[in-house]
Amino acid sequence: MTTTVIDGVIAPHDEKTRRALLCFATDLAVDNYGQGSPYKLDMGGADLSLLNTGRAPLLDGHMRQLESVLGVVETAWIEGTQGWAIARFASHSRAADAWAMVRERIVTNVSMGFFHPDADPGTDGVRLIPSWRPYEVSLCAVPANWTAGVLPQPQAEALGALVDAIEDRKKREVAEAIQAVQRQERRRWAQDAAPSVAERLGTDPALTAEAMAEAVG
Structure with a gap:
Protein backbone atom coordinates (compact mmCIF):
# COMPACT_ATOMS: atom_id res chain seq x y z
CA MET A 1 0.00 0.00 0.00
CA THR A 2 1.48 3.36 -1.05
CA THR A 3 0.45 7.00 -0.89
CA THR A 4 0.27 9.39 -3.83
CA VAL A 5 -1.02 12.87 -4.65
CA ILE A 6 -3.11 14.00 -7.60
CA ASP A 7 -4.45 17.39 -8.61
CA GLY A 8 -7.74 19.12 -9.36
CA VAL A 9 -9.46 22.49 -9.12
CA ILE A 10 -11.40 24.53 -6.55
CA ALA A 11 -14.19 27.11 -6.81
CA PRO A 12 -15.83 29.15 -4.01
CA HIS A 13 -19.47 28.36 -3.38
CA ASP A 14 -20.80 29.83 -0.14
CA GLU A 15 -19.29 33.09 1.12
CA LYS A 16 -21.02 33.12 4.51
CA THR A 17 -20.00 29.63 5.56
CA ARG A 18 -16.65 29.67 3.70
CA ARG A 19 -17.52 26.55 1.71
CA ALA A 20 -15.92 25.64 -1.60
CA LEU A 21 -16.64 23.01 -4.23
CA LEU A 22 -13.60 20.98 -5.26
CA CYS A 23 -12.86 18.76 -8.22
CA PHE A 24 -10.12 16.76 -6.51
CA ALA A 25 -9.63 13.88 -8.97
CA THR A 26 -10.21 12.89 -12.58
CA ASP A 27 -9.47 9.87 -14.75
CA LEU A 28 -6.85 11.80 -16.76
CA ALA A 29 -3.28 10.48 -16.82
CA VAL A 30 -0.92 12.18 -14.33
CA ASP A 31 2.88 12.21 -14.52
CA ASN A 32 3.33 12.70 -10.73
CA TYR A 33 6.08 15.33 -11.07
CA GLY A 34 8.12 13.00 -13.27
CA GLN A 35 8.50 10.37 -10.53
CA GLY A 36 7.97 7.06 -12.30
CA SER A 37 5.70 6.41 -15.24
CA PRO A 38 2.38 8.28 -15.58
CA TYR A 39 -0.69 6.81 -13.93
CA LYS A 40 -4.45 7.23 -13.99
CA LEU A 41 -7.23 6.38 -11.57
CA ASP A 42 -10.03 3.90 -12.06
CA MET A 43 -12.92 6.08 -10.88
CA GLY A 44 -14.99 2.99 -10.17
CA GLY A 45 -12.40 1.94 -7.58
CA ALA A 46 -12.75 5.03 -5.39
CA ASP A 47 -13.24 4.52 -1.64
CA LEU A 48 -14.40 7.89 -0.29
CA SER A 49 -15.18 6.65 3.20
CA LEU A 50 -12.46 8.74 4.87
CA LEU A 51 -13.47 11.92 3.04
CA ASN A 52 -17.07 11.34 4.15
CA THR A 53 -16.30 11.01 7.85
CA GLY A 54 -16.35 14.79 8.28
CA ARG A 55 -12.82 14.54 9.73
CA ALA A 56 -10.60 14.51 6.63
CA PRO A 57 -8.57 17.74 6.54
CA LEU A 58 -8.21 20.44 3.93
CA LEU A 59 -4.46 21.06 4.10
CA ASP A 60 -1.91 23.57 2.91
CA GLY A 61 0.21 21.69 0.37
CA HIS A 62 -0.07 18.25 2.02
CA MET A 63 1.68 19.50 5.18
CA ARG A 64 0.46 17.59 8.24
CA GLN A 65 1.22 20.08 11.01
CA LEU A 66 -1.79 21.37 12.93
CA GLU A 67 -1.20 24.93 11.73
CA SER A 68 -1.42 23.68 8.13
CA VAL A 69 -5.05 22.61 8.53
CA LEU A 70 -7.07 25.13 6.50
CA GLY A 71 -10.43 23.45 6.92
CA VAL A 72 -12.31 20.17 6.69
CA VAL A 73 -13.81 18.07 3.90
CA GLU A 74 -17.52 17.76 4.63
CA THR A 75 -18.62 15.39 1.86
CA ALA A 76 -17.27 13.79 -1.31
CA TRP A 77 -18.69 11.86 -4.25
CA ILE A 78 -17.90 10.58 -7.74
CA GLU A 79 -19.70 12.16 -10.68
CA GLY A 80 -18.82 10.41 -13.93
CA THR A 81 -15.07 10.72 -14.47
CA GLN A 82 -14.48 13.25 -11.69
CA GLY A 83 -14.25 13.24 -7.92
CA TRP A 84 -16.03 16.13 -6.19
CA ALA A 85 -16.03 17.38 -2.61
CA ILE A 86 -17.32 20.22 -0.48
CA ALA A 87 -14.81 21.70 1.97
CA ARG A 88 -15.35 24.29 4.69
CA PHE A 89 -12.54 26.69 5.53
CA ALA A 90 -11.60 27.43 9.14
CA SER A 91 -11.78 30.93 10.63
CA HIS A 92 -8.15 31.35 11.76
CA SER A 93 -5.93 33.85 9.96
CA ARG A 94 -4.02 31.42 7.76
CA ALA A 95 -7.25 29.78 6.57
CA ALA A 96 -8.84 33.20 6.04
CA ASP A 97 -5.91 34.21 3.82
CA ALA A 98 -6.26 31.00 1.81
CA TRP A 99 -10.02 31.53 1.48
CA ALA A 100 -9.41 35.07 0.21
CA MET A 101 -7.06 33.76 -2.50
CA VAL A 102 -9.65 31.17 -3.52
CA ARG A 103 -12.35 33.85 -3.73
CA GLU A 104 -10.07 36.09 -5.81
CA ARG A 105 -9.21 33.13 -8.11
CA ILE A 106 -5.52 33.47 -7.25
CA VAL A 107 -5.41 29.89 -5.99
CA THR A 108 -7.51 27.46 -8.02
CA ASN A 109 -5.51 24.25 -7.75
CA VAL A 110 -6.13 21.42 -5.32
CA SER A 111 -4.48 18.08 -4.78
CA MET A 112 -5.33 14.97 -2.80
CA GLY A 113 -3.31 12.43 -0.88
CA PHE A 114 -4.54 8.86 -1.16
CA PHE A 115 -3.70 5.28 -0.30
CA HIS A 116 -3.57 2.69 -3.06
CA PRO A 117 -2.11 -0.73 -3.86
CA ASP A 118 0.53 -1.06 -6.52
CA ALA A 119 -0.69 0.17 -9.89
CA ASP A 120 -1.31 -2.26 -12.74
CA PRO A 121 1.15 -1.81 -15.62
CA GLY A 122 -0.61 -0.33 -18.63
CA THR A 123 -0.13 -1.23 -22.26
CA ASP A 124 0.33 2.42 -23.27
CA GLY A 125 2.92 3.30 -20.63
CA VAL A 126 0.28 4.64 -18.22
CA ARG A 127 -0.18 2.67 -15.00
CA LEU A 128 -3.77 2.08 -13.85
CA ILE A 129 -4.61 2.43 -10.15
CA PRO A 130 -7.64 0.15 -9.76
CA SER A 131 -8.55 1.11 -6.18
CA TRP A 132 -7.73 4.22 -4.17
CA ARG A 133 -8.72 5.78 -0.86
CA PRO A 134 -8.18 9.54 -0.41
CA TYR A 135 -7.48 10.75 3.12
CA GLU A 136 -6.89 14.49 2.63
CA VAL A 137 -7.35 17.32 0.13
CA SER A 138 -4.86 20.18 -0.16
CA LEU A 139 -4.62 23.59 -1.71
CA CYS A 140 -1.54 23.66 -3.93
CA ALA A 141 0.30 26.38 -5.83
CA VAL A 142 1.88 24.21 -8.54
CA PRO A 143 -0.09 21.16 -9.72
CA ALA A 144 1.49 18.06 -11.21
CA ASN A 145 -1.13 18.06 -13.95
CA TRP A 146 -1.88 21.49 -15.41
CA THR A 147 -4.63 20.01 -17.58
CA ALA A 148 -6.43 18.86 -14.46
CA GLY A 149 -5.82 22.25 -12.89
CA VAL A 150 -7.73 24.06 -15.64
CA LEU A 151 -10.61 21.65 -16.07
CA PRO A 152 -13.75 23.41 -17.33
CA GLN A 153 -15.86 24.44 -14.33
CA PRO A 154 -19.67 24.45 -14.33
CA GLN A 155 -21.35 27.82 -13.95
CA ALA A 156 -21.94 29.10 -10.42
CA GLU A 157 -25.66 28.38 -10.72
CA ALA A 158 -24.95 24.77 -11.63
CA LEU A 159 -22.56 24.44 -8.69
CA GLY A 160 -25.20 25.83 -6.38
CA ALA A 161 -27.84 23.48 -7.73
CA LEU A 162 -25.51 20.51 -7.32
CA VAL A 163 -24.65 21.38 -3.72
CA ASP A 164 -28.29 22.07 -2.89
CA ALA A 165 -29.30 18.71 -4.36
CA ILE A 166 -26.73 16.92 -2.21
CA GLU A 167 -27.83 18.81 0.90
Missing part, protein backbone atom coordinates in the same frame (compact mmCIF):
# COMPACT_ATOMS: atom_id res chain seq x y z
CA ASP A 168 -31.48 18.00 0.13
CA ARG A 169 -30.60 14.34 -0.25
CA LYS A 170 -28.86 14.37 3.12
CA LYS A 171 -31.85 16.07 4.71
CA ARG A 172 -34.15 13.43 3.25
CA GLU A 173 -31.90 10.67 4.55
CA VAL A 174 -31.94 12.20 8.04
CA ALA A 175 -35.72 12.64 7.92
CA GLU A 176 -36.18 9.04 6.79
CA ALA A 177 -33.93 7.82 9.60
CA ILE A 178 -35.93 9.80 12.16
CA GLN A 179 -39.19 8.45 10.78
CA ALA A 180 -37.83 4.91 10.96
CA VAL A 181 -36.91 5.39 14.62
CA GLN A 182 -40.31 6.88 15.34
CA ARG A 183 -42.05 3.92 13.67
CA GLN A 184 -39.92 1.53 15.66
CA GLU A 185 -40.79 3.32 18.90
CA ARG A 186 -44.52 3.29 18.08
CA ARG A 187 -44.40 -0.42 17.30
CA ARG A 188 -42.53 -1.09 20.53
CA TRP A 189 -45.20 0.86 22.42
CA ALA A 190 -47.92 -1.17 20.67
CA GLN A 191 -46.17 -4.40 21.58
CA ASP A 192 -45.83 -3.37 25.23
CA ALA A 193 -49.40 -2.06 25.52
CA ALA A 194 -51.09 -4.92 23.67
CA PRO A 195 -51.44 -7.38 26.61
CA SER A 196 -53.35 -4.94 28.82
CA VAL A 197 -55.48 -3.74 25.90
CA ALA A 198 -56.25 -7.35 24.92
CA GLU A 199 -57.20 -8.15 28.50
CA ARG A 200 -59.62 -5.22 28.62
CA LEU A 201 -61.12 -6.07 25.23
CA GLY A 202 -61.06 -9.82 25.68
CA THR A 203 -59.10 -10.31 22.47
CA ASP A 204 -56.09 -12.38 21.52
CA PRO A 205 -52.88 -10.56 22.66
CA ALA A 206 -50.93 -11.43 19.49
CA LEU A 207 -53.71 -10.27 17.17
CA THR A 208 -54.19 -7.14 19.28
CA ALA A 209 -50.48 -6.33 19.09
CA GLU A 210 -50.51 -6.81 15.32
CA ALA A 211 -53.57 -4.59 14.90
CA MET A 212 -52.12 -1.86 17.12
CA ALA A 213 -48.80 -1.95 15.27
CA GLU A 214 -50.59 -1.49 11.94
CA ALA A 215 -52.68 1.33 13.40
CA VAL A 216 -49.69 3.34 14.63
CA GLY A 217 -47.69 2.74 11.42
